[in-house]
Amino acid sequence: MHVVVIGAGMSGILAGHRLAQAGVSYEIIEKHDDVAGTWLVNTYPGCRVDNPNHNYSYSFAQRHDWPFHFSTQDVLRDYFRECAREFGVDQHVRFGSEVVSATWDEPAAQWVLTIRRSDGSEATERADAVISAVGQLSRPKLPDIEGRESFAGEWFHSAQWNPQVDLAGKKVVVIGTGASALQFLPIIAPECGTLAIFQRTAPWLAPTPDYHEPVPAGLSWLYRNLPGYSEFNRFSIFWRMGDGALEGVRVEDGFPHRPDAVGVMNDFVRELLTQYLRAEFADRPDLLEHVIPNYPVGAKRGIRDNGAWAATLKRDNVRLVTDGIERIEPGGVRTATGELVEAEVLIYGSGFEASKFLEPITITGRAGLDLHEQWEGDARAYLGVAMPGFPNFFCLYGPNTNIVLNGSIIYFSECGTRLILGLLGRLARTGARSIEIRRDVHDAFNEASDAANLKWAWGWSEVSSWYKNDRGRSATNWAFTLLEYWQRTLAPVPEEWVLGD
């Protein structure tokens, strides 16, 4: 059995490691020249993980010497590099190569992949199974604003940060106030001549005093030396920030319909976080009225804050612009009220094409079935892993496996990998050549998932977020508990899958 994994980021390294442990031959196709995926690519100033490292790390590669509670991009990139090296995964990666298509060859029961190298040449590779590990947040999204192409100054997206552009003394405009923007804005603000921040929707802030702090020496000593201390810390984070936090975002039956709360607990959390904002902006009522969100906590991702956001917005050279954007012009951004906010540099903190799963890869399954045509822009899978009509093709961090609260995506990828290894194990043990999810099982799961997503703040609220696709359906988020994903991915349920000769 030979498996091709697409992508050598967090999920791809994990898949490679588990395949090797199972004695399966594999190769990883990676478009960049190094491993680490999102932690390689996102180099914007201030980039760091917003989930404590003890949780955001592989269960089988725990470190007890993280330098920060929430480490910086370079630390995470190096961690994934070290894991790839330690587990020998880097030896299996074909770098500078991108999978452009995958086609199921029915008679051979194999996938035929077309791989484009960085020099433009193409190669073909066969695999008994394919694991997609391309991530959800790897394709930057530029906002659909009239005149974007006409801008005469320098511009770039946060995920394609251009260090050659000197911001010193310049008129800088940033569009977006999401997780990426709130990390780089406090760092660049002191450099810029002026900094205008276009906010469409205010983010909820999660007060985190130690967000930028190093792990104190005494605590680090405990992690390293006191048996069980580090593990219990990990479990405690996992519970508090995972399933333990879900009650705060549950839509409560009978709760009065309001735009900013979905239940008594959710309203209580809203009040707590509003108090934080009131305290942070107590001396700036002009800003306060614009920074309190008008949607429920949990409808969008909360953003960690140690006071940096208020300090940035209060700077003399910084202006928060909440008027809508009319268009982009050569000299800057025209607001809906007719003002031209001048810009020499325009930075898009505008997020990612999260719902466009597996684009731009062409994937052709049984009987010429095109995956993107089957999805029609509304990606679905069974447990995020498998799609009917596409035997032996599996996804990690696929549709409906993202989380809004601070669980860890690594957990989802570890669970998904275990299920995929179970499926490959069934092929090996039964001698079957293909395994595919039953369409009715897939459809029933998706129906239940859609219904369950509507019972959480992110599915209920109509506020804009990358959790919903163009149809307004949450195609990204897991609708149940973390525990349930663990249970459902322990091993394949044999009756749910169709084996083929």
Ligand code: NAP
């Ligand atoms: P994002 O959360 O999707 O934020 C995009 C921002 O751009 C939002 O403020 C959005 O406004 C704004 N925007 C988009 N189109 C616009 C338009 N046409 N006009 C005006 N504003 C527009 O993207 P992100 O900040 O890159 O974060 C994405 C996700 O990546 C996060 O939720 C998180 O899961 C992950 N992330 C994690 C970390 C970390 O772990 N440290 C750091 C960064 C990102 P609206 O809110 O009104 O839509």
